[in-house]
Amino acid sequence: MPDESLPIDEPRGSGSPAQGSILYLDGVTVSFDGFKALNALSLVIAPGELRTVIGPNGAGKTTMMDVITGKTRPDAGDVLFDGHVDLTRLDEAAIANLGIGRKFQKPTVFEKLSLFDNLELALKGPRGTLATLFFTLSGEAKDRIGQVLTLVGLTDKAKLPAGQLSHGEKQWLEIGMLLMQDQRLLLLDEPVAGLTDAETEATAALILDLSRDRSLGERSLVVVEHDMEFVRSLAAKVTVLHEGSVLAEGSIDAVQSNPRVVEVYLGR
């Protein structure tokens, strides 16, 4: 990876608040025609942490992911990866190659390509044009694709075009694509939307596995979700977003008994 070309913010002393974090957002503001989708949002994720983010529709959860992954440029604020890499100056591809993977709210897989090809494209490896033109799939990589297919339970559909999958299967394929990339930070936008209860449970188990698995180094996850039961089953620290900023943060019980949270979100 071309580390030299990364925009490194001016060296921060050991006292920098971003020090030691995997993801650091401070005072991030995004406006769409004057409407603030994010309003001075601040959030710090530690390496290896599993964080859940909840909030009513329109709270800015997806916009937050857009900012982290380079899709949307913030009007103000710091977005730092690994404590020092300024994400606001990189494009989507560069951020992905840095180690940040994303699952979209609306499952987006490559419908015309087979499941196998979808995973092959996601597979970690050189991304350059010529490298891809002359790329050959090693036996090892094939095994890895096989493993992930098994993990997401889609082995027998490997050769089907992804467009033929059910909604739930697409969600899982997209999670599989995320796994293929071996990213250090995974952002999952509503991974259980539209899934059955059984599928939701299985997804929760998979997310917990991913969070605990240290075989490829520490992995941090940010999971955005609506479903309270699901968030509870992950038993992680919860951040409540409201109108583009953090309303409350803490354990699920603390958050659920917070009167402000109850007022804007849970009580409805």
Added chain:
Amino acid sequence: MTSPLHRLLQFHDRRFWLSFAVVGAVLLGLVPLLNLLPGENSALHLPNYMIPLLGKYLCYGLLALALDLVWGYAGVLSLGHGAFFALGGYAMGMYLMREIGTRGVYGNPLLPDFMVFLAWKELPWYWMGFDHFAFAALMVVLVPACLALVFGWLAFRSRITGVYLSIITQAMTFALMLAFFRNEMGFGGNNGLTDFKDLLGFDLRDQTTKVALYAASVVALGAALLICRFVVASKLGRVMMAMRDAESRVRFLGYSVTATKLFAFTLSAALAGIAGALYVPQVGIINPSEFSPANSIEIAIWVAVGGRGTLVGAILGALAVNAAKTWLTGALPDAWLFFLGALFIAVTLVLPDGLTGLAGRLHRRRPKAPPAREEKHA
């Protein structure tokens, strides 16, 4: 592990190689033989006029193949491919002009006739080197490729997509047409370049030269088809298709959409340039009308008729539409544009996958084996 060369030989099914060999043998062996061997009056004799006509169709086939790579696979609908074709044609035309030498009407050893006519005293700098075939051949590829590289870089980097991209490519070819119409540009203005005499010393009026040019078109088309198949069967080809269907998703996987499009666009422009260069000596003229925006739209129709994203289909589409054009412009000269318009509407509404898709559907409808589940939805 398989090497890329190994992959080139292996990834195609046997049926492809078999058809490739058979069609190649017919086009490269049988057709020239039937033209050259039997006497003029023999029933087997292929008339002389057919050779450059077939050669012209094959150049159109190569042009359609080039567009299919960038449109059918990378999802970039260029409506300016006629410009790359014409630039390759002009580069070849410049060589052919300089080959005329003192045999021109004015007998000037250095200046082509139209420059003498305009009372020019010196050869413009950009005509230098075109007396060498190798230099001209290099320019045939480099000029369209460089234009595509610069134009594509500006457009793709600014994320101009879809119909906006199509419109600016139309504007590009229109601007070039206006420029080439001007006498001061030094490309023969309105009349273009013509009255060619020979190529590499071979008289262009000789039937053997015509057969050789036709054969060169067959070889170029075959080689280009293999190159394109190599590209689309590679992982880069899958990145292109993924990008065509969900462009932004590809970015979040770490691939550069700009670089991928630029590769396809530039390779495609180079192939279009080669098609133009082979076309010019066979038709004997190149003029600014080759840049006309309508020409570029017609190329897209060939591809749509044959079937986008199939490579072979695009070639067949170009051959079919142009054969129909030759026949119809002879039989009903005024009907061609209406026919083309109707064809476009019919393909868009009824045959979204073109003739290739239709053939596939008919093939599948045959009763014998019950269709597999995946085919029903495809």
